[in-house]
Amino acid sequence: AQSVSQHNHHVILSEAASLELGCNYSYGGTVNLFWYVQYPGQHLQLLLKYFSGDPLVKGIKGFEAEFIKSKFSFNLRKPSVQWSDTAEYFCAVNRNSGNTPLVFGKGTRLSVIA
């Protein structure tokens, strides 16, 4: 079975600081990888996804993630965070075959302070 680990439960950063949120998954086969964001009181929104190709994926709002296959990792990065980035961030993975459900990590709460 697949599993996703997000090691940081709560991250607090000042505005303009750089961000890196860790995500590791366990699955031996080919996977699709995702990062979702959930702003307070809102639904999940897709930040970025990786299916194949360039392992450095750029998403919306200045976020990017790098797939490192040897490390089973898909860390999320942003060079300079803003107060509006305060949200819950979820890493998710599914098998790259047919219609398979997403398995989510426990999430990382990001608080950006002025």
Place this chain on the structure above:
Amino acid sequence: GAVVSQHPSRVICKSGTSVKIECRSLDFQATTMFWYRQFPKQSLMLMATSNEGSKATYEQGVEKDKFLINHASLTLSTLTVTSAHPEDSSFYICSATRVADSPLHFGNGTRLTVT
């Protein structure tokens, strides 16, 4: 882009009653839909996979007689929480996928509160 509509967004019901939650794919046909549950400050946990025209597949630990899923058409799946109890209070989210795509589209979720 694709839109998944979930209704209602909030519902409060009394213990022992049943609640139906609808998940609709508005501009595409969804042969498969997934139902998730999210407890406060926790991640999304897959409850079941809903397949159009066939029985849903439930994850371990999810009572199929309590959480009835019906996927009668390619654009609608319903989740009925039967004989609801306060511990069923949670945020329920559906995800719909096109044929051969990954499930990228989520509904806005339904916050169920059982009193």
